[in-house]
Amino acid sequence: MKDKLHLLLDNCIEKGSEVDLSALAHVLEGFQKKIDNKYTQYIDGLLHMERKIDKEKKICEIKVPLNEVWNNSLDIVHGGITATLLDTVMGTAINAVLPEGFGAVTNQLNIHYIAPGIGDSLHCKAEIIHHGSKTVVISGEAFRSDGKKIAHATGTFFIIQK
Structure with a gap:
């Protein structure tokens, strides 16, 4: 799974526009907060x-x-x-x-x-x-x-x- 995610992220970073990368960073920051237990649900993290x-x-x-x-x-x-x-x-x-x-x-x-x-x-x-x-x-x-x-x-x- 980690290899697949690395490939996806590398592809997004390589090919994404600044708007794409801003959106991706927003989503990943929300996931990070969920992983760090700042949110109990993924939807809370995704929407900050x-x-x-x-x-x-x-x-x-x-x-x-x-x-x-x-x-x-x-x-x-x-x-x-x-x-x-x-x-x-x-x-x-x-x-x-x-x-x-x-x-x-x-x-x-x-x-x-x-x-x-x-x-x-x-x-x-x-x-x-x-x-x-x-x-x-x-x-x-x-x-x-x-x-x-x-x-x-x-x-x-x-x-x-x-």
């Missing part, structure tokens, strides 16, 4: 997530730096990346308030895209609307670095026993 949780207010916030690697063909953040961030911030908010031995999984996710994801970073925030015994309803918002809202989401999550 900074999380802030307020269990009392039932709010979670995530901030990520933007990089070309997440852009679509229009050179804006791919909607799937925005969806992943919103799903993550909402799920994290819920999981932070659940009792030991329980977790939450997405049942339904609705996203309204409002503006293009551009700038230096995205900031997402989620707040629990209703916390029942089997489901949780939550809302989330994504903002770009200039403060413009780019997406609004609502979700329903199932509470399950781990």
Whole structure:
């Protein structure tokens, strides 16, 4: 496996443009942070997530730096990346308030895209609307670095026993 990775990396470094190499460095830095146990999940490392949780207010916030690697063909953040961030911030908010031995999984996710994801970073925030015994309803918002809202989401999550 190491030989294969060395060949891939050497090929990318040899043939990649400056933009390609910047994107590769961004991804590898995230993997390095996961390997160094600064993140528990690969997705956190890949997106360089900074999380802030307020269990009392039932709010979670995530901030990520933007990089070309997440852009679509229009050179804006791919909607799937925005969806992943919103799903993550909402799920994290819920999981932070659940009792030991329980977790939450997405049942339904609705996203309204409002503006293009551009700038230096995205900031997402989620707040629990209703916390029942089997489901949780939550809302989330994504903002770009200039403060413009780019997406609004609502979700329903199932509470399950781990």
